[in-house]
Amino acid sequence: MTGAGEEWIGDGLQDIEGMDAVLWTPGVDYIAGWRGARESADRLNRALLGVGFELSAVRAVGSTDERGRGVVRLAGRPDTVDRLAALLESAA
Incomplete structure (x- = not known):
């Protein structure tokens, strides 16, 4: 069962989740930053x-x-990002 926003799992784009995996630094509030993002x-x-x-x-x-x-x-x-770029370019 997936929660809201997790329906994408298995669509071939899952590798983005761990792009910048680093060790956590004690005392850094990662939750607040993540929540806003x-x-x-x-x-x-x-x-x-x-x-x-x-x-x-x-x-x-x-x-x-x-x-x-x-x-x-x-x-x-890439093909979808190209479509998005064209949409943004036409709006600019």
């Missing part, structure tokens, strides 16, 4: 869905860096 990633994912993209092809993922700062990464299949 997750909220931003969820907002971007809702926007992507709203314009017709599927999260199995492109999605934002919330994470943290080694200092506990929130980071949002966009991961996707």
Whole structure:
């Protein structure tokens, strides 16, 4: 059973989850950074869905860096990312 936002597991993009795996530093609040990044990633994912993209092809993922700062990464299949880039270019 998967929770909300976990339906992408097994779609070929799962390697992004551990991109910057590092040892945790004691005293760093990774949870707060991750929480903010997750909220931003969820907002971007809702926007992507709203314009017709599927999260199995492109999605934002919330994470943290080694200092506990929130980071949002966009991961996707090249053809879908090209479509997203064209959409952004036309809006610019």
